[in-house]
Amino acid sequence: MAKQERKYLEGVGRRKTAVARVRFYPSKGEGGDFVVNGVDYKKYFPLARYERSAAEPLRLLKEKGGQIEVKVKGGGVMAQSEAVKLGLARALVKFDPDLKKELRAFGYLTRDPRMVERKKYGLKKARRAPQWTKR
DSSP states (O other): OOOOOOOOEEEEEEETTEEEEEEEEOOSSSEEEEEETTEEHHHHSOSHHHHHHHHGGGGGOSSOOEEEEEEEESSOHHHHHHHHHHHHHHHHHHHOGGGHHHHHHHTTTOOOOOOOOOOOTTSSSSSOOOOOOOO
């Protein structure tokens, strides 16, 4: 038998080098699963701070119906949770465009542009010069 295809809304979130592909499956009734890389998001993100960060946009979703599947790669755990937050917010805007103004006000739709500065030749790190000796 062929795998049943379900309709979903997708949002991509990025932070530093982390990339999250979030799929939101709208459904009627109770809130569904929130799965990150095949694992429940509460198990995937080790600290409550990361859990809250990833699930923040869901607070604005009035009707709790929906299942969320996330594939995330790259970066560290914090960057991954931030990427999930942005991807989820973008998917929710596709689901309900009326949420855009509220999500924007909370800053959930703003991509954080900060990246690690590259190392320059002649220096030990991006800006750290070798120690200077007088003699």
